[in-house]
Amino acid sequence: MKITQETYDVVVCGGGLAGFCAAVSSARQGATTCLIQDRPVFGGNSSSEVRVTPHGAAAFHAYARETGILSELLIEERAANHEEIWENGWTNSVWDMTMYDLAMKTPNLKFHVNTAVQSVNMTDERQIASVVCYVANAETKLTIHGKTFIDCTGDGTVAHLAGCEWRMGSEGRDEFQEFHAPEAASKDTMGNSIHFKARDMGRPVPFTAPDWAVKHEDPSYFYDQGRLPKEMKGGYWWIEIGVPWNTIYEAEDIRHELTRHTLGIWDWIKNKDPKTKEKAANYALDWIGQVPGKRESRRIMGQYLMTEHDPAERTVFHDEIAFGGWFLDLHTPGGLLAAHSEPASAEGYTQSSEYAIKSYCGPYGIPLRIMISKDVDNLMMAGRNVSVTHAALGTVRVMGTTALMGQAAGLSAALAIRKGISIQEVPDTSITEVQQALLRDGCFLPNYKNEDPYDLARKASVSASSQALLYGAGPESKGFHEGLTVWRDQNHRIPHDRLLQRRGQWIAVGTDHIDTLSFCVSNNSGHVQQLKVALARVDHIWDYRVNTGTLLNEQTLEIPEGERIWVEWAVNATGLQPGSYVRLDLLGNPDLEWHRAGCIVPGHMSANEIGLNRMRRYDNGITMSFKVSPAQPCFGPENVLSGVTRPHQFTNLWRSEPNEPLGAYLELIWQETQSIRHVELTFPGHLIREYHAYSPFYRDPQCAKDYTIETYVQGQWKTVVQVAGNYQRHRKHELPESAAADRLRVTIQSTNGDPSAAIYEIRCYS
Template sequence: MEAKELAEDTNIANSRNSERVIRKAHEGETARHIRKESYDVVVCGGGLAGFCAAVAAARHGARTCLVQDRPVFGGNSSSEVRVTPHGAAAFHVYAKETGIISELLIEERARNHEVIFENGWTNSVWDMAMYDLAVRTPNLTFHLNTSIVDVRKSAERRIEAVIGVVANAETSLELTGDIFIDCTGDGIVADLAGCEWHMGSEAREEYGEPHAPLRASGDVMGSSLLFKTVNTGAPAPFEAPEWAAQLDNPDYFYKEGRRPNDIRGGYWWIEIGMPWHTIRENEDIRHQLTRYVLGVWDWIKNKDPKTKELAANHAIDWIGQVPGKRESRRIQGLYLMTEHDPMNRTVFDDEIAYGGWFLDLHTPGGLLAPTSEHASAEGYDETSPYMVKSYCGPYGIPLRSSIARDVDNLMMAGRNVSVTHAALGTVRVMGTTAIVGQAVGTSAAIALKRGLAIKDVPDRAIREVQQTLLRDGCFLPNAANEDELDLARTARISASSEAACAGMGPQMDDKRRFPETEVLRERKGQWIAIAEESLARVSVCLSNLSDAPQTVEARILPVDHIWDYRTEELEPLAAAKLAIKPGATFEWVEWDVNLTKAGGLEPGKYVRLDLLANPNLQWHVASAAVPGHTCAYEMGQGKMRRDWNGPTRSFRIDPPQRSFGPGHAVNGVARPYRYTNLWRSDPAKALPQWLELAWEQPRTIGHVELTFPGHLLWEYHGYAPFYRDPQCPKDYRIEAWEGGGWTEIAAVRGNYQRHCRHRLEKPVTAAKLRVVIEATNGDPSAAIYEIRCYPPQAQ
């Protein structure tokens, strides 16, 4: 803040204090001060869903207020709870949620020194990344430490205002608005407004959901309390208080799916809900969870022979005192998602987001139940019947599930959307709720701009919502860029060079010679993008763990996209048995497939190279990821799942496939999906490299928008402290062809964000424009997923 601004704020504060003292002395003062504020959109709840909804609405011109009942944003992801955001990328390569949530997480990883792992922890750097964005967002006002306690309705079906109480401030807020968005998790606004909501589990017969219990009940998933330890470098004794939970039975941990497998802490399974009411008795749940955190640590430190020595020098550094809640009220919307929608990948006309987490239904009761979760009870076996049954996505999510049925100006995002208990198992994770939140905030702003009732948006404005989300960096499985204002779609596109995919070999060192994860205990597959009209030969790098000759069945199958996991329904384009010598290590086994377009090979699509199971053989992981070339393994019942061991298996192809041409940057999809969708320069040619747009007639350009590679392969906790993705361009410039030469119109140094929008200081009229990438954050190739150009008036 500038000194002048600070002085002005100080004068204002002093003036207010003086007025307040005079008023108190001469007029008396009520117990609570009431402030009245008016907005276009009021978002209640500042978790990831509410935060993204508020930022999106404000960015699209709506005067927006965000109300949060905690001192920090982020909800379960904040430093108060410290659950790392999960999403579709846990189960599907290149399925990472993008848009506002991606912008935040990339920023946090670039700034943060903290190692993040699956069970924790986010810290205050994450809080500040969100706070910083909130402060910098025009049209956005926010109130922290403010709980919504009442709703005022102007008519039976319309909210006029919400009433909030600011903690420790003796102040009430009366916030009027045109549209309200309930992101409170517990559905507080909807409940106060008289909406129908559901809580608990539907009976299986109600919707025919395989994951639903036989009988309906009020049971919900529980809340968790995380903790963190620190290595003190010396013995750190611990004595639990007498009121801590007494845990002495190894079976409670090792046979019931509660594995203390990381001395650093975390443990989502420190979870309790039933028999306590997840809303009204939240404080009782918090106390019980605290008892169990101390009891679990006492077991690890003092009783468990498997962990006592490992934990000897570790001490508790932090215990959360805000339970991370999974489930409570679910508000009835215009559409109720059941588990059939994610399992069958229902295609919705009003798709505004997607999910990809499995149907993760925790056992009601948590620590008080026989097991904490079905998957944990099966030892996290990724091929167990429950995991096979529960694997789903990526699937679309409709806007109608976020529009309240009973109130005309109420929307919702987060875990309180219109879904069944079974469907909530996948929809509830924070990566998913964040992109639903962005879509809801965007929809609210568009409804106001067009003068529409929010219930009419799915029918009358859904294309505008979808195209706006795509322009803002989001992804939708069933929509592509069709923006008529995007000038890049009408340009001829060329590049200084383009990469060709010839495959990738394994890392050859003794440390990786025979990892168990590479054994062909089940069928494994490798996606290959086809660009040419022929594929003469494929090769795979295998090792034979036995002293006898081995064979493996190989197949090449046509697939629709990188998440086409079918194994039984696809007719092979080619099949063979490959032989490998006894005791061979890292042997390249060649297969002359001689596929052509006439034989079913389709340029511009994927095929999948599958090797069937042979536990005597290993198929080695590639030494690096080939962009857009993912791999998977068969989990059962005729379907595959992503392979965590590496995004690419070792393979070679002849001829190399030119699958990274410049045209992909304007094909409407900004990540690998049905194809690579990426321009990538030849890695053998030094930077700088460029991508060029050319038009028959000059175009007036006011905006250039770029989507770069990076941050799509893994979940948030897969990235290191101070991480900047090597594939992402670091230094680049944008040039326009003016007066017979190239003129620089924008330049960036030190970039690490994947979605970059440039509003030109002065619009340029030119027949050619190019992006010149001078340096990346480590990758030898320049690369762009998408380029868009807009006239000045296209805000």
Template sequence: MKTKNEKYEVVVVGGGMAGFCAAVSSARMGRKTCLIQNRPVFGGNCSSEIGVTIHGAAAFHAYARETGIISELLIEERSQNHAEIYENGWINSVWDMVMYDMAVKEEDLTFYLNTDMRDVKMSSDNKIEAVVAYIQSAETELIIEGDIFADCTGDGIVADRAGCEWRWGSESKSEFNEIHAPEVGSKEDVMGNSIHFRCKDMGRPVPFKAPDWAVKHDNPEYFYNQGRIPKDKRGGFWWLEIGVPYNTIYDNEDIRHELTRHTLGVWDWMKNCDPKMKEETKNYAIDWIGQVPGKRENRRIMGEYFMTENDIQEKTVFRDEIGFGGWFVDLHTPGGLLARHAEASAATDGEEYNTFDEYMVKSYCGPYGFPLRSLIARDVDNLMMAGRNISCSHAALGTLRVMGTTAVMGEAIGVAASTAIKHGVNIKEVPQKYIYEVQQNLLRNGCFLPNVKNTDKKDLALKAKIIASSEDYLLGAGPESKGFHEGLAIWKDQPQYHVETLETIKGQIVGIGSDRLDSVSVCLTNTSDIEQEVEAYIRPIDSIWDYRVDANEVIASAILKVPVGEKVWIDWEVNLTKENGLPLNQYVRIDLGANNNLEWHEAGCVIPGHTAMYQIGKNKMRRYYNGNTLSFKVSPAQNCFKATNIITGESRPHSYTNVWISNRNNPLDQWLQLIWDTPQDVSLVELTFPGHLLREYHAYAPLYRDPQCPKDLEIQGFINGGWVKIAEINDNYQRQRKVKLDKSYSLSQLRIVIKTTNGDASAMIYEVRVY
């Protein structure tokens, strides 16, 4: 057997989304990085081998797509891939190759695929000295030394071999008083492993005969009333899951076999037994069955901070915040296919998710931040982790485990590891001594932190005066309004609350950009035969994700009278100014109370940053539909898309719109200009554009390029009394672009000229940085 000895600054074990983003992040920070992956492709659960599509915070929250490396990858995949995203099983090799391409292009990244991590070597000072790995089919042993190691294996293999303490199963209610915790904790409370399958329409009837060893399913209640609904004849069922009584690590092969037996049995039931599915699937044949189980939960490594569900529900603000999540607290029933119900919500609502169900109300959470300390191992001095093995409770893992969130974790530990090496300190010192640097680097790399803004002292844009060729003003939108949303749909797998009736309170967010608001109007239908009344309120809110029913003090209220009729505009004189509570450069929310005789109509377009929400619990609201805008008008028009938004420090609509939009009635070219009192040495311009934020990855069509994203643009400098092109970008569809100029220019004025977009009539930019 051949042996190779190598030395790196950062060594990442595990090439799923967490590990991949950690390794790329570290390499981009200039650290010599090695990534070890035991499969032939990157991606872990989302690879073509397993096929779980990536979920994240935007499944439940408008404008909550994870950004940074994960965004770059997903935007690239959609631009290249001909395939529709449906749900599990619908990942093809285009995604594998997008990841592979990124890895190959990173100069400071070395990777080993098909390589098993076998053991660790410890030093006398409580650090990992090296990992021992074996390249499959190459008879080669690798001894890889490193300064900092990252366990992104999911199973926590590195930490386990290094002697770290870890947890398994659920914590009891008495330990942390989490609302999802059982009264008695149990090692049995571990979510299971899954395989997936997909089917193909053959255009003619296709028979299917299950092998004798397949499980025989013949009870429709097992599917329709116990949370195992075959929503699509093509496959893609998350509930093909088995854990208890098997150990999800040691019994993985037994689980794979049992899952295969059940998968064939489920398809047999669909093809040959159930009257409804039998008809729907008659022309379908099995095309693929995965044979690598995807895992949800295993070891959770004890870190410098142990995150609980209380942190998530209360949105704890951490000084060392380095990422965010927003998937719901999604805890599957131990046993999966072997249990009575597939997940806890199915026990009370077997057929569909009910948005008002008590279990679903308490499970809806976020977006919330999480700390770097939960990604630093407590028991070893140079070990970090990202993924489902981080330091958190079982209940907290229900939301933290999804791949959009774990990718953000990975990018964060790559930056943190680089920072520790740069300053020559133990990784455990970074959360206290260098967290500002880590956070500012993450923001600069395109990531988002709910409680941190760009205050980078080196960013020359923050010192500039900002003007633009034009600015769009907010007037509102009605049912007949049109937008540029071709190719943007919804995540079809989850039932959508899409009811215009005022069953409960509904609220529409409005950005205030002027010093007064004289009136607002809403478009309602009165379905009864008499005049109706509805309570109306306006209150400032802290962010687009401020879901408190009683968010802040009401600044205007009224009882609106609604005559009988369809799509009637109801005017409300509010006469708000700064003196009576109107905030500037902040959101307010127009709330209408419950009245089942009234409908508040959706607008025909989505106004950037202007989404709606509805009440689901006593003091809890949630996103309405998929981030849609309800019909409203404001007077006077609000200047909430102004040029100065590009230096608010936030690069998405969060506490405010934070975007410059040119007047859509003015033709392109449109420009944004930075002016300094004295000349500045400029060699790098970094741009963040709109697009790919509103909804989850699943909502975007094949070969998609977001219409809001600028396509062709120039960077111009004011030189010798005139504007000179110093750089250009062509055929762009990515959210973030960093443009290194051919030399350093001494400039007192700089322009970004948007020449074309990918479809929208306006030029739009979230952030400009200049260095």
């Protein structure tokens, strides 16, 4: 056997999305970094071996898609991939190679695939010295030394071998009074899943299940227990088994049982189910996974234990380093062997039950302390093995969220090494530096914004060639959303927009008053209808309180009979705060239909009431029809210095006038000459919906395609950066040499389809 040793600053164990983002982030911060992955490809559950597509906050909240390294990867994959994304089973090797390419291109990063951690060497009981690994098919024993170790193995293998305290199973309700906790503590966990893919062959094809496959005969097992066999091509997350097997030690038993069940389920769909036999006639099995995707095992105890109260109540942490927004999604232990697969699916994904209302959460902040081991001084965790209760794991475990945690862990580890401090000290001594570095790297934090003292743009004034005004949008309005659809496996498009309950439309405020608001409704009841309307202040676009405590006006209007009638409300709202949002609410009247706009107005979402003084996103992130007078100047150039790179408390976006030709520009002006070497830009796009909503070869129409950066030097403009064919939202440019300038201009010659040039943020550094 070959025996080798290597030494790095940061050692990341586990190459799923959390580990991959941790390693890239650490290396980009200048730390020598090693990434150890026990599979031949990166991505963990998202890889082509397992094929679970990354989920996150945008599944439930408009403009809540994760950014940073994950966003960079997903944008690149969609731009390059010929194949659509379906729920599960449809990930191909384009995704694997997108990740591999980034790993290859990242300075300071070395990786070992097909390499498993087998043991841990300790300097003392609180310090890891090295991990001992075995390289499969190479007969190589590899000892890797490091200053800081990040356990992204999912199972918490490194932490377990290092002697850390961990939990597995569910806390009882009496321990933390969590609504989602069972009455009594249990060792039960959520299960593992394998997925399948079926292909339409264009003609009938037979299928015969092997004798050892599970036999299904009872339709209620599927239709009454939350296991709906929807589209024939696959994507069934509920093919899941855990209890009575241990998800770590008996993973191979689970894999075998899942294979038996998958073949039996396909046999039911193809040959027995009267609802699907004809639909599935032309489909053939194309792929069945043999690497189970795991949801839950060990959770390593950190400096802080996050409970479900934190995401439910949006706890604000001083050490916030990421955010989440998936619902409190706790699958039934046993999966296919239990009475139903998961409570929300068993309810038919209703939005108004007590369980559904109390499961809807976020976007919420995540603290760094859940990723720092309380027992080992140089150990961090990222992924589903972080310091949370079983109930809280239901929301933080999804890959979009774990990728953000990974990026924060890698950055924090590198920063601690650079400063010569222990990672244990970072939450109290260096958290502002971590947060500002994450924001600079394209991440979003719900409760923190750009306050980087080194950002020269913050000292500048800003102007633009033009700016768009907000007039509203109607059913006939046209948008530029080609290639942007909905994730079809969740919240199917509502077939009508009847006012079955209160619905609200967020409207950005750019002046101190609004005179009139109008909305487009249909009344086909045969007589005049009464409709109560209200206008209220809201804190931000995810302020889902029905009663925000700041009602501006309310009135009952008469709605005449007719189709697509524009109703004008003389709201006469004064004393408004420019740079904020108000919400127009139409209260429930099932005889009326409030029509959606034919386009999505940037930063303008809608929500509907679900009960318990709560609302949630309406449909998949759409704009309802409305008009506002006077038109609101809410897309001004000053928004690029707001410190926030997405709609939140305001639009935070500069948009040029869409009726003018492109070639629009944004200009920074300083009172004194600045030495500029780095310019960093954040463009719009890739935020409103989940990754699943984006088509093959997608390039977001809002994103700048061709642009230049110029500096004003000695009385004339000089082009210092010229870009063609861009589709990434976050771009960092190093100028060929430092420019001594008191003005800087970004000119967007073309976008990927939208008529407006647009920018969320511009930063400049010496």
